[in-house]
Amino acid sequence: MGGPSLTTRDNVFDWDAASYDTLPLPHEEWGRRVVAQLDLEPGDRALDAGCGTGRDAALVLERHPEIHLTCLDASPSMLAAARDRLGERAAYLQATLGMPLPAVPPFDAVMSVAAFHWVPDHVALFATLAEAMRPGAQLVSDCGGAGQLRIVNAAIADVTGQEVDPWEFADATTTRSRLVRAGFEPQRVELRPDLLRLDDPALLERYLATVILGGYLRGMPSTAEQVRFVREVRLAMAEPVIDYIRLEVVARRAMRHQTRATLADAAARFGHTTGGVDLPTPRRDDVADVPTFS
Numbered sequence: 001m002g003g004p005s006l007t008t009r010d011n012v013f014d015w016d017a018a019s020y021d022t023l024p025l026p027h028e029e030w031g032r033r034v035v036a037q038l039d040l041e042p043g044d045r046a047l048d049a050g051c052g053t054g055r056d057a058a059l060v061l062e063r064h065p066e067i068h069l070t071c072l073d074a075s076p077s078m079l080a081a082a083r084d085r086l087g088e089r090a091a092y093l094q095a096t097l098g099m100p101l102p103a104v105p106p107f108d109a110v111m112s113v114a115a116f117h118w119v120p121d122h123v124a125l126f127a128t129l130a131e132a133m134r135p136g137a138q139l140v141s142d143c144g145g146a147g148q149l150r151i152v153n154a155a156i157a158d159v160t161g162q163e164v165d166p167w168e169f170a171d172a173t174t175t176r177s178r179l180v181r182a183g184f185e186p187q188r189v190e191l192r193p194d195l196l197r198l199d200d201p202a203l204l205e206r207y208l209a210t211v212i213l214g215g216y217l218r219g220m221p222s223t224a225e226q227v228r229f230v231r232e233v234r235l236a237m238a239e240p241v242i243d244y245i246r247l248e249v250v251a252r253r254a255m256r257h258q259t260r261a262t263l264a265d266a267a268a269r270f271g272h273t274t275g276g277v278d279l280p281t282p283r284r285d286d287v288a289d290v291p292t293f294s
């Protein structure tokens with residue numbers, strides 16, 4: 001059977017930021033868990049990798065108002081929403097995780113919530129982050145982990161007739177070794193199940209459309225087709241449950257690992273970071289729009 005399909009490249013697309021922020025997102029709790037583990041000093045440079053609409057960036061700035069925070073996302077709409085929320089309190093960077101980052105001063109910390117599983121190559125992801133971090137810098141992240149979305153993926157396969165898993169839901173052992181290979185010292189790498197039950201069919205459909213199925217929907221020519229696809233996936237789900245399993249990481253960039261450019265070179269190239277000033281931006285011009293789904 002034919003039907004909507006998705007390639008890894010399709011994982012980078014624009015999101016519906018307005019709909020996103022109205023949903024009952026477990027991401028809020030995941031974000032609080034990440035922010036609570038950040039070890040930041042006044043003046044530190046921190047990166048929110050896959051910042052979305054800036055909710056967790058706002059939280060980290062509330063707790064650590066004297067840091068220099070950069071919000072990175074590939075989605076123009078998400079980044080615009082983050083900018084609306086935070087204004088001059090942060091710098092903004094439209095970039096694609098997993099690809100080399102533009103020249104940035106070395107970060108003292110990188111945080112990320114619900115973004116890394118959208119990046120197909122975690123070895124490249126961690127290596128490019130390590131390059132942007134000073135030795136000893138902290139990485140605290142949450143993303144989807146091994147076994148996540150079995151219910152949703154089975155429903156998608158039912159509807160499309162294809163077994164495609166577009167996300168990188170890694171396990172803890174693999175992630176530890178990828179981190180080490182990229183020059184990190186893992187401190188905690190764990191999976192944590194966190195099921196989300198949404199009994200209201202309309203809400204479940206909006207959740208699926210906005211948070212889960214964006215990569216599929218963007219390839220569809222009409223809103224009617226998108227609506228039909230989301231409904232079919234919802235009806236094919238064994239139960240109205242988004243079966244989240246979180247992969248939680250706390251790591252430090254190893255002291256002995258060298259970045260390609262020395263830290264002094266990086267600092268000299270960029271000077272210093274300032275809140276509210278845009279860093280060098282887009283390397284990508286292929287971020288596609290997704291029509292608003294309501």
Ligand SMILES: C[S@@+](CC[C@H](N)C(=O)[O-])C[C@H]1O[C@@H](n2cnc3c(N)ncnc32)[C@H](O)[C@@H]1O
Nearest residue numbers: 027050051052074075078096097113114115118
């Ligand atoms: C589920 S949202 C999470 C947003 C926010 N961190 C939160 O918890 O609400 C995933 C975010 O990751 C971003 N994203 C996905 N793949 C990306 C990539 N390769 N590079 C940069 N951002 C990416 C999306 O644009 C989106 O804003």
